[in-house]
Amino acid sequence: MKADNFHLDTYLSRIDYEGETANDLATLTKLMQKQLRSIPFENTLVQAGRIPSMVPEDIVDKILYRRRGGYCYEVNGIFSMALTAIGFEWYFAGARPMTYPTRRPKTHMVLIVRVEGREYLSDTGFGGYALRAPMEIVEGEVVQEGDRFRLERVEGEYVLSALVQDVWQRLYGFASVPQEWIEFSLANYFNATHPDTIFTQKKLAIMQTPRGRKILVDNELKLIEEGVLEKSEVDYARALKEHFGLELLSV
Known part of the structure; x- marks a missing residue:
């Protein structure tokens, strides 16, 4: 995916990436980790009653120039532009979230x-206890900076799970089938407007750190460092600014 206003140097500066880039696993890993620690997974736009734009130039403006974050289509969208600029071969695929009580x-x-x-599954847009680095798409378990993940084949698809507080939790299932950007337009509308999605129900902001992650859900802030969880009740707007560098959007 491309956008006329996307410039690789601006993106690399946005994620604090230093050094050379190449079409290799080391660069892919560094890019993904830097983005996860710099661009928050957040839904402030949805909570303000707006539908995030799927226009590539709008995503670039929002994330690179207005320095906000976004949810999967936006943050994976900007990531794909960087991959294209560097010369990686990649594709989008649809995934079924498994964090809801019913099939989605x-x-x-x-x-x-x-x-x-x-x-390699290289997903920067799931939030929560998501991947911390690319994961080769083969069955098995990996440890990424202390977090454990598992891929298994279930009914012809891969299912990604994370070990959270000693319990395996399924995150989502997917098939390695390429999909076009435009095919996610309806999913974007659904996630931004349907009353049963977490994005309309909860105020979310999530960002990884070198040794853990920060998770803000409504007025609850979780700070996780090396597996140690610190949970506190906070003022949402203040925590959003202090921990994620974001201002609330007006409704």
Whole structure:
């Protein structure tokens, strides 16, 4: 995916990336980790009653120039632009969130990147206890900076799970089937407007740190460092500014 106003140098500065880039796993890993620690997963636009734009130039303006975050289509969208600029081969795929009590449609969007003949799940847009680095799409478990993840085949698809407080939690299921950007337009509308989605129900802001993550859900802030959880009740607007650098949007 491309946008006329996307410039790789601006993106690299936005995520505090230093050094050379190349079409290899080391660069892909560094890019993903830097973005996860710089661009928050957040839904302030949805909470303000607006539908996030799927126009690539609007996403660039929002994330790079207005320095906000976004949810999966936006943050994975900007990530895909950087991958294209560097020369990676990648594609979008639809994923079925498994964090709801009932079966859901495939409204989540993931990125799959091909490096040296292998495919890696490289998702910067799930929030919560999400991947911290690219994960090769093969069955098995990996540990990423202390967090444990598992891929397994279930009914012809891959299912990604995370070990959270010693319990395996399924995050989402996906198939390695390329989808076009435009195919996620309805999913974007659904997530931004349907009363049963977490994005309309909860105020969210999530960002990873080198040793953990910060999770703000309404007035509850979770700070996780090396597996140690600190939970507190906070003023949402103040925590949003202090921990994520974001101002509330007016409704």
